[in-house]
Amino acid sequence: MTSTAAPRAVAGRRARITAITSGKGGVGKTFLSANLAAALARQGEKVLVLDADLGLANLDVVLNLFPKITLHDVFTGKNTLDQAILEAPGGFSVLLAGSGMVEYSRLTPEVREQLVAVVQQIVPRFDRILLDTGAGISDVVLYTVSLADEVLIVATPEPTSLTDAYATIKVLATTQGRRDIRVLVNQVSKPGEGRIIRGQLQQVVDRFVSPGLEVPVKLEFVGEVPIDPSVRDAVKRRQLLIDCLPGSAAAQAVVAAATRLRA
Amino acid sequence: MNSKPELLQHPATGALRLEQALSLLAQSGQVRLQGPEGSNAWLQSLIDGLCDLSSRDGLTGLANRRNFENAIARESDRVARSGEPALLLMVDIDHFKRINDHHGHVAGDLVIKAVAESLAATVRPMDLVARIGGEEFAIILPNCPPAFGSAVAERIRAQVEGRMIPLVGGQMLGCTISIGGAYAPQWVRSTPAVWMERSDLQLYRAKSEGRNRTCLEPTPVSTVSAEEKGLLFASSIFGDLT
Numbered sequence: 001m002t003s004t005a006a007p008r009a010v011a012g013r014r015a016r017i018t019a020i021t022s023g024k025g026g027v028g029k030t031f032l033s034a035n036l037a038a039a040l041a042r043q044g045e046k047v048l049v050l051d052a053d054l055g056l057a058n059l060d061v062v063l064n065l066f067p068k069i070t071l072h073d074v075f076t077g078k079n080t081l082d083q084a085i086l087e088a089p090g091g092f093s094v095l096l097a098g099s100g101m102v103e104y105s106r107l108t109p110e111v112r113e114q115l116v117a118v119v120q121q122i123v124p125r126f127d128r129i130l131l132d133t134g135a136g137i138s139d140v141v142l143y144t145v146s147l148a149d150e151v152l153i154v155a156t157p158e159p160t161s162l163t164d165a166y167a168t169i170k171v172l173a174t175t176q177g178r179r180d181i182r183v184l185v186n187q188v189s190k191p192g193e194g195r196i197i198r199g200q201l202q203q204v205v206d207r208f209v210s211p212g213l214e215v216p217v218k219l220e221f222v223g224e225v226p227i228d229p230s231v232r233d234a235v236k237r238r239q240l241l242i243d244c245l246p247g248s249a250a251a252q253a254v255v256a257a258a259t260r261l262r263a
Numbered sequence: 264m265n266s267k268p269e270l271l272q273h274p275a276t277g278a279l280r281l282e283q284a285l286s287l288l289a290q291s292g293q294v295r296l297q298g299p300e301g302s303n304a305w306l307q308s309l310i311d312g313l314c315d316l317s318s319r320d321g322l323t324g325l326a327n328r329r330n331f332e333n334a335i336a337r338e339s340d341r342v343a344r345s346g347e348p349a350l351l352l353m354v355d356i357d358h359f360k361r362i363n364d365h366h367g368h369v370a371g372d373l374v375i376k377a378v379a380e381s382l383a384a385t386v387r388p389m390d391l392v393a394r395i396g397g398e399e400f401a402i403i404l405p406n407c408p409p410a411f412g413s414a415v416a417e418r419i420r421a422q423v424e425g426r427m428i429p430l431v432g433g434q435m436l437g438c439t440i441s442i443g444g445a446y447a448p449q450w451v452r453s454t455p456a457v458w459m460e461r462s463d464l465q466l467y468r469a470k471s472e473g474r475n476r477t478c479l480e481p482t483p484v485s486t487v488s489a490e491e492k493g494l495l496f497a498s499s500i501f502g503d504l505t
Contacts, residue, residue, distance in 0.1 A: 137485050159496060166495055167485045196498055204494045 009124035015048070017119070017129045018261065019148035023164025025135030027156045028186040031235060032225070032254065033132040034062050038090025038240050039258035045127040047092035048085070050118070052144040053134035060096050063088050064238035070098025075114045081121055090240045093126070112143060119147050137164075137171050146176055152222060152261070156187040157197060166201055170209050173217045181217065184257055185224040194224025223257030225250050279313075288312045291321075320394040322372060323379035331393035331401055335455040338403050342447040350412050350479075351458055352402040352444040353466040354382065354419070357474040359398035362438065370430045374438050377428040385422045386415070401459075409446060410486055416442045416477035424475060439475035441466060446480065 020036075022029045030053070037047045051059040051071070060067055067086060073079040081095075088094045095118070122129060131148055133141045145151055151172060155165035165183075172178040183201065185194030198221040210216035225231075228250035234241035242251045279287075288294045294312030298304030318330040326334065335351065342349045356362075356378055363371040375398060382392045382400055391403040407415065420442055427435040443466025447458050461480055469478040487495075 157500065159492075159501065162495055163487050163492060166491065167487050170487075171485050190500075193500055196500055200495055200498050203497075204491055207494060208488075208491050 013124050013127070015123045015126040015129045016150070017123070017131060017148040018150050018152055019052075019131040019133055019145040020152045020154060021133040021141060021145055021168060022135060022154040022161070023137060023166075023168035024155075024158075024161045027154050027158075027161050028225075028231075029135075029154045030059050030062050030132055031231070031241075032154055032184065032186060033130050034059065034088070034090065035240055035242050035251070035254045036258050036261065037088070037092040037128075037130055038242050039255045040128055040261065041091040042242075042255075043258060043262060045262070046125070047128045047130065048095065048122055048126045049088070049092060049130045049132055050095045050122075051097040052115075052131045052140075053097060059094060059132055060098075062235070062238070063090075063094065063240075065094070065096065067096045067098060070096045071118070072098040074118065075111075081118060085122075090243060095122070111140070115144065115147065137168055142171065142176070145172060150180070150182065151178060152182045152184055154184050154186055155197060155201075156185065157189065157193055158187075162197065162201070166204060169201065169205060169217065169219070173205070173209050179215050179217055180220060182220045182222045182261070184222045187227050188224045189227055191224075191226070195221055222260050223253060225253040225257070284309065284313055287316060291316055293324075320379075323376055323394050325379050325383065325400070326391055326393035328393065328395045331391065331395055331403075332455070334391045334393070334403055335401075335458065338405055339447050339455045339458055341405075347406050348409055349447045350404040350407040350415070350444055351447065351462045352404065352416055352419070352442050353459070353462045354378075354400040354402065354440050354442050355466055355470070356398040357439045357441055357470075359438075362436070366430060366434075366436065370436065373430060374428055374436065377426060378423055378438065378440060381423045381426055382419060385419045401462075412444060412446065412479050413477065416444055416479060420475065420477050441469040441474045442477040443467065443469050444477070444479040 020029055020033050033049055037049045040047045049059060053059075059065075065086060065088065067084075069079045069084045071084060074081050074084045085093050085095055119129070131144050133144045135141075153165050153168060155161050169178075169181055172181065183198045185197050188194050188197075198219055202219045205217050205219065226249050228248055230245040230248035231241055231250050234244050237244060241248065242254055245251055288296070288309070291312075294308070294315065296305055296312070297308040318327060319325065320327040338349055341347070356374065359371065359374070362374055375394075378398075379392070379394060379400070382402065386392060386402060386404065389405060393401050393403075395401045402419075404412075404415065420440055423438065423440045427437055430436050443462050443464065445458065445461035445465055465478040465480050469476050472478065
């Protein structure tokens with residue numbers, strides 16, 4: 001594994017930072033982050049995924065990486081940021097949190113400063129940074145999201161996921177002034193279900209969240225990924241879906257979502 | 264506490280001797296030793312009694328600081344795994360020094376005891392009320408939904424404010440408390456020290472805003488009402504969920 005994957009800063013380059021969050025855990029957020037990153041990389045973007053799930057990170061598991069140097073070592077000053085940026089199989093870079101991050105899962109002023117310092121250093125080197133946040137709406141998650149230019153919410157048609165996605169949208173709208181939030185629906189069982197879900201979310205937001213705000217919140221539909229056994233196969237093999245089963249319905253849906261993310 | 268209870272310890276080793284342990288238990292008045300002296304049952308009840316005594320505050324009978332520190336470590340670990348909302352309240356008697364100065368230490372102790380009683384009587388049995396300093400208390404409330412936090416804190420504050428404490432000599436004295444509180448971060452592993460610090464910060468806020476009030480760390484509005492859920496699931500894809 002190379003540890004010199006970090007491209008140099010390029011004059012005028014400034015990555016677009018996209019936070020990927022969900023409210024509820026287990027909706028495929030990390031799986032989608034990795035595959036979206038690979039799809040964006042194929043479309044020509046220089047992409048870095050920052051595993052911002054500091055407490056319970058598992059991007060390394062999805063990507064089958066065994067990092068020796070992680071964000072933890074950067075935070076403690078043991079290693080440089082360049083040493084911690086790794087090349088992932090899908091042609092993008094990753095910064096992994098590692099399992100030694102327990103003490104960083106609380107939003108202390110030090111964690112804040114260190115996260116900002118890391119983001120500041122990587123922003124001029126990439127076109128896109130995906131922040132894979134933890135589950136829930138903890139202050140670390142909210143803080144991580146606050147560093148992003150845009151937010152992508154991952155939801156599934158499960159009522160619990162939908163409720164948590166809605167709660168996340170509400171908090172982001174009221175505490176961070178987010179007005180444009182993107183929605184990607186995972187694990188849909190029928191085509192068109194994703195749009196219906198976005199519509200439901202928008203309806204409740206219009207009724208209960210936007211009236212208290214000067215500018216209403218707009219939810220932008222980024223796509224839907226169908227329930228597809230090939231997803232499980234890819235995760236089991238610990239490979240990227242869009243690499244190992246590119247013809248599958250889910251892989252094509254991820255690629256389409258990546259295209260819409262670039263718009 | 265105004266005077267520390269004198270611990271009877273072995274003069275050379277500092278270890279607690281049997282006769283001193285028995286005397287401590289007798290003083291506490293809470294432990295009944297079982298079985299014939301020297302039997303296993305008797306020894307076990309002696310050990311249990313000492314353990315209990317070492318986890319309690321002598322003046323109020325509440326959990327002491329050591330007991331509290333164990334409990335908060337357990338709770339913050341549990342919350343990180345379960346995602347349950349848990350609230351930590353820090354309580355401080357307002358102008359306690361003034362009470363001591365004006366009415367004496369005996370009155371001060373009576374006030375501490377009365378506040379301790381009010382606190383213990385106002386929370387649920389599963390909550391832990393501890394005396395963690397002179398006029399400072401802490402309450403751990405596991406599984407306390409964020410929507411109820413302020414109401415609980417306010418109920419405790421009002422309970423103490425509404426209580427008149429009879430002093431020796433028949434005089435009645437009222438007192439107030441300030442309360443600060445913060446929720447443990449759900450799903451996020453953290454340390455008890457940070458949780459206490461956040462609650463303390465709110466207690467400080469309550470004090471500086473004029474005392475006799477409650478301040479909880481503002482939580483983002485993340486609760487979803489039944490009405491919101493109703494509309495959220497009002498689509499045929501959810502069948503009869505609502």
